Amino acid sequence: MGKMFASRGILVLAVLLVSLIGGQSESIPCKLKDEQHGKVCVCTADYCDYLESPVLTDENDWFLISSSKQGLRFSTTTDKFGKQEKITVQDYLEPTQDTANATILSRLLNKVVADAFTLESRESSITRTVSLRLDRSKSHQKMVGFGGSYTGAVEYLVDNFKRSELADHLYKSYYGEDGLGFNLMRVTIGGCDFDLEPWSYAEEDGDTLLSDMDELNAHDVKRVAQIKRLIEVSGVKNLLVKGAAWSSPPWMKTNNRWTGFGRLKRAYYQTWADYHLRWLRLMEDNGIPIWAISTGNEPLNGVFFMYFVKFMSLGWTPQTQAIWLNDHLGPTIRNSEFKDIILFGNDDQRYSFPHWFKMMNRTRPNSIDYLNGLSLHWYWDEIFGNSFIEQTTEYAPDKILIVSESCIGDKPWQAAAPLLGSWERAEKYARDYLSNIKLGFHGWIDWNICLDEMGGPNYVDNTVDAPVIVNTTTFEEFYKQPMFYAIGHFSKLVPEGSVRIDAVPSNVNLDSVAFLRPDNKIAAVLFNSGRADLDITLVDSVRGQFVINVPAKSIHTLLYS
Structure with missing residues (x-):
């Protein structure tokens, strides 16, 4: 696991350096702070979190934005339709004290810490299941x-x-x-x-x-x-x-x-x-x-x-x-x-x-x-x-x-x-x-x-x-x-101009609403308010399906072509 963390950290540092040299806009992670009732993201004149709008390069790509009670704030996951294996959204893992006391640049790597260690922390969690069927042929109001x-x-x-x-x-x-x-x-x-x-x-x-x-x-x-x-x-x-x-x-x-x-x-x-x-x-x-x-x-x-x-x-x-x-x-x-x-x-x-x-x-x-x-x-x-x-x-x-x-x-x-x-x-x-x-x-x-x-x-x-x-x-x-x-x-x-389309979950474990955007992409909001992790089988009437596991107490926005 130490090697995984090191390699990912080097990759993120490289991305940051490329961004600084090239002058291009990049997504910037939340700077989390613990408060009495949970976590907030801190913005100053010199630092504030942003998320670049996703770009889908292939018609089978999907892009997921995730936030959770545990501490995810617009975390991203990408993959493709048609894969057999389940994709897991890794929840936020509280950094160690050493990480909390690190430099500002190190704090930017909090998500890397989560990526490296969270899978082990969720092995024993309860998981529920639901299927969500999206049907773009059934439309409703224009937003x-x-x-x-x-x-x-x-x-x-x-x-x-x-x-x-x-x-x-x-x-x-x-x-x-x-x-x-x-x-x-x-x-x-x-x-x-x-x-x-x-x-x-x-x-x-x-x-x-x-x-x-x-x-x-x-x-x-x-x-x-x-x-x-x-x-x-x-x-x-x-x-x-x-x-x-x-x-x-x-x-x-x-x-x-x-x-x-x-x-x-x-x-x-x-x-x-x-x-x-x-x-x-x-x-x-x-x-x-x-x-x-x-x-x-x-x-x-x-x-x-x-x-x-x-x-x-x-x-x-x-x-x-x-x-x-x-x-x-x-x-x-x-x-x-x-x-x-x-x-x-x-x-x-x-x-x-x-x-x-x-x-x-x-x-x-x-x-x-x-x-x-x-x-x-x-x-x-x-x-x-x-x-x-x-x-x-x-x-x-x-x-x-x-x-x-x-x-x-x-x-x-x-x-x-x-x-x-x-x-x-x-x-x-x-x-x-x-x-x-x-x-x-x-x-x-x-x-x-x-x-x-x-x-x-x-x-x-x-x-x-x-x-x-x-x-x-x-x-x-x-x-x-x-x-x-x-x-x-x-x-x-x-x-x-987005138009709401049918999004029908198979049970009450998930609440959702979906839209057909003016660019003909689908956006869907997925809300898991339960105390258990949730396996979601998303079925699109045109594109096909995939399975994704999301953490308890989390909300997500999905985008695909």
Whole structure:
């Protein structure tokens, strides 16, 4: 085994030297760090992990990306269809103390240590079996993409980074081709709870002319500049930005407050529609074209949940929102230069589906015809079942379905803060992504792309977790959580335009979803949430089959021609 380690180490060193000499992009492994709840990957201005997009040179090649509770983070395995022997994905093996204390270059070889020694450590493990049949002839929805949200909290943290290279790593980690390959982004129209204070445009009482909307608000100046930098350094080719407002200026509301039981005054229905149009022009003029807007964030917060929600909100009922959409917002947008923009409805929880849209149509017949899509927040998915979505797709079958907000830490029984290294939270993401994609959703936008160690900043202490956590003691590093990699197993190899195809496992040992990509390659997500290793016999209706063994508590993305 010592000779195997030495030879592999020399090979990796040679690859690194070739990379440095040739100046070509190479995959860079995660720099693992143990935290209270598991393992995170550390990024600094000088070092951050990336995974080159795989290149398949033969039609029988397959490529597998793997992450596990034990410590794999986008580890790779390659082989070919048609081989009789089983291929084993080797799980991460904790390095020895000598290795842990070695140089930075030695730490890059952690995966080599795992390759050399892990096989022996798994000989006595329990192994279950499953077959997974992929059928590209049975197709479903076309994917729009995946993304995260750029809030005031993100802007504040990035602005405090000691070196700009750290921000560039954050941007490339999410939106770069060698990162997660995101193409969607949600931004706030005005402020939200993840800001240092509530704010909007046109805050001066009675400013129906919206006189300050020709220029960026001071809150938006840095954020817009940062997003433009993100586009530049990540190389994202078609960034689709979705905007949503938490609240109008208080003077437009019945309670004249940012929060509480407050709805839009009827006298300002057209003004609020004009506000959205002016914001679209403002973003366009400042180099951020907008792909979509919604009718407002979580409309029930301002009419039913005002005793629990202390942050900015604007209350709507389906009846009042139907009037505003049908008589004001819809015509204003459709008769403007932004007539082709995507309009999303609801931006709230499952329990409001599909009744919200049915009641809108009762108030203003066919009012939801103005909507191209319906957006959902995931927070009560585990309480309210799939039937809410199934009834919605039956009622409105031609709408784009998108999850537009997700995070963990919002429930009374959850820690309202980051749990650094939590694999359990990564599994929650994986389960919900799989469930909603199989229900027909076309895309997913997570909440804040980064937060601090407390789960903020947030001006009402509405703290939660995030896939990336910034070390605010130094502002010189950030940590990629297991959640980051769980999301990436869906986003990285499933570009915009991919079409979901049938992926049917033979038993409950495996959960999976598969896609036919625009380049005619197949991408499949394989989730083994069990405590046993799993032999997967993958059977493709065209290509054939192979057998692969994956470790317990692991998630994988498969790519083949």
